[in-house]
Amino acid sequence: MIYLTTDAMKIRETYLEQVRTYVGMSKTADANEVIRDVNEHIDRELQNSSQPVSKENLESILERLGSPRQWVNEDDLTWWRKMTMRLRKGPEDWRLAYLAFATLIIGTVLMGPIGLFASFCLSRATLSVSEKNELQTKRWLVFPALLIVYFLTAPILLFWPVLPLVGICVASFDAFFEKSSTLLCVSVFTSIITIGMAIWWSFLWLLTRKYVRMVKVLFKPFAENWKLNWLGYLSTVLFLIGSCAIVFIILFK
Amino acid sequence: MAEQFLDNWTIQLRKGLLEFCILNSLSGEKVYGYDIVRKLRNIEHLVISEGTIYPILSRLKRDGLVDTSLEESSEGPARKYYQLTTRGIELLLQMNGIWMRVLDGVQQIQSQKGVSQK
Numbered sequence: 001m002i003y004l005t006t007d008a009m010k011i012r013e014t015y016l017e018q019v020r021t022y023v024g025m026s027k028t029a030d031a032n033e034v035i036r037d038v039n040e041h042i043d044r045e046l047q048n049s050s051q052p053v054s055k056e057n058l059e060s061i062l063e064r065l066g067s068p069r070q071w072v073n074e075d076d077l078t079w080w081r082k083m084t085m086r087l088r089k090g091p092e093d094w095r096l097a098y099l100a101f102a103t104l105i106i107g108t109v110l111m112g113p114i115g116l117f118a119s120f121c122l123s124r125a126t127l128s129v130s131e132k133n134e135l136q137t138k139r140w141l142v143f144p145a146l147l148i149v150y151f152l153t154a155p156i157l158l159f160w161p162v163l164p165l166v167g168i169c170v171a172s173f174d175a176f177f178e179k180s181s182t183l184l185c186v187s188v189f190t191s192i193i194t195i196g197m198a199i200w201w202s203f204l205w206l207l208t209r210k211y212v213r214m215v216k217v218l219f220k221p222f223a224e225n226w227k228l229n230w231l232g233y234l235s236t237v238l239f240l241i242g243s244c245a246i247v248f249i250i251l252f253k
Numbered sequence: 254m255a256e257q258f259l260d261n262w263t264i265q266l267r268k269g270l271l272e273f274c275i276l277n278s279l280s281g282e283k284v285y286g287y288d289i290v291r292k293l294r295n296i297e298h299l300v301i302s303e304g305t306i307y308p309i310l311s312r313l314k315r316d317g318l319v320d321t322s323l324e325e326s327s328e329g330p331a332r333k334y335y336q337l338t339t340r341g342i343e344l345l346l347q348m349n350g351i352w353m354r355v356l357d358g359v360q361q362i363q364s365q366k367g368v369s370q371k
Contacts, residue, residue, distance in 0.1 A: 019304075028315055029308035037286050037307040037333065044287045047328075064294075066302020073268075076312075 002046050007055040012042065015062050022068040025081040029072070038065065094138070096126040101141040119145035127220055150219055158201070165196040184249060191245035198238035205231035267299060272309055273352065274299060276337065276345045279319060283334040286310060310335060318344060 004012060019038055024031040045061045046053050074082060083098055100122035107115025123142045130138060169189040208215045208231065216223045271293075278284060278292050289310070290303050300306070313319045318341035323331045337345060 023308055023311075026308060026312075029311040030315065033311045033314070034307045037310065038304060040330075040333065041287050041290065041303070041307070043329070064302075065304035068304060070302055071305050071308050 002043050003052040004058065005052045005054055008053050008058040011055055011058055011062070015065075015068075019068045019071075022072055025078060026072045026076045027078050028076055041065065093126055093130040096122055096129065097138040097141040100126055100145055104145045116145065116148060120149045124220070146222075150222065154219070158204075159197075161196055161200045162193065165193045168192055184252065187245045187248045187252075191242045191249065194238045194242035194245065198235045198242060201231050201235035201238065205229075205235060263298060267301070270299060271305065272313070273348055275306060275309055275313065276318065276341065276348065279335055279337045279341070280345060283322070283336040285332050285334055289335065313341070317341075 016035055016038065019035050020031050023029050023034045042058075042061055042065075046057070049057050100119050103115060103122055104119035107118050109115070111118075123145045126138065126142045169192055172188075173185070274293055274296065275289060278289050284292075286307070290300075290306050293300050293306065294303055310319065314321060314335075317338055319335050320338050322334050322336070324334055326332045
């Protein structure tokens with residue numbers, strides 16, 4: 001039986017608590033087993049010490065054992081411990097990724113669009129500090145906010161002219177409807193909307209041809225492989241449809 | 254910069270070798286946990302914190318490479334002894350084979366370049 005001074009006992013208990021805490025974070029090591037081994041180790045080291053064992057004697061043994069904080073590799077931590085440690089200590093890209101996801105869930109519930117915007121900003125910050133090949137493991141944390149914002153903004157950017165074009169059609173509906181057949185009305189409205197959209201998409205296509213990098217930056221990382229010409233093809237198709245509608249109007253007016 | 258490089262390299266080397274040395278220390282016999290620490294602490298640069306050995310032993314046990322048994326001791330409470338399982342013995346044979354090949358290769362490079370062992 002090893003007898004320790006009161007101070008030495010407190011130090012020993014504190015040390016064993018640290019062992020329990022840090023080894024308890026490990027996926028693979030059994031904290032209780034390690035504590036038993038460490039206790040045994042301390043007792044063996046103190047076997048030939050004068051009793052009661054002083055704080056200084058005990059501390060020299062604990063110093064050789066080392067800090068339990070360093071006993072467990074990050075790879076060996078449970079996933080949620082790894083997350084907590086990364087939130088507290090970094091690396092920065094992981095910390096941002098966890099914050100982005102947490103802000104998306106909690107921020108959106110509490111603050112609506114502001115929370116979503118904050119999460120989007122954190123996700124973009126994560127992209128900035130992450131290497132391309134490291135993104136694979138973080139995408140589940142970072143992509144949700146990005147996808148939500150992109151899915152909201154991209155259609156608005158592509159299709160916003162539809163609203164004023166439909167407004168023109170609605171405004172001129174009475175004027176056309178009384179004087180023309182339904183088919184002619186439909187042709188006129190089709191030509192207005194398709195030609196209008198074709199003009200807008202052609203403009204976008206020309207703009208993005210000149211500023212490709214802008215598109216890739218705005219819609220990072222999904223626009224990395226974005227092909228320039230699909231907007232051009234679509235606007236061409238719309239021009240053709242609009243032209244057919246105009247030809248129909250001319251022929252059958 | 255060079256010092257940091259050396260520190261990082263030593264840490265990585267230690268990580269890989271510690272488990273290997275623990276398994277080798279168990280080769281052919283039952284060993285008391287504390288005695289494993291005493292054997293390995295004498296190898297320079299291998300063990301910085303003696304306590305790191307215990308979580309490794311726990312992990313090796315969970316992986317089925319070592320087994321433990323309690324034996325009565327005349328010097329005090331029962332002691333926990335570690336020994337290799339069959340799987341641990343097979344794995345250690347493979348690890349020793351790999352280690353010898355790596356060691357041969359490194360020594361060849363060193364002798365070609367006339368690198369001093371000191």
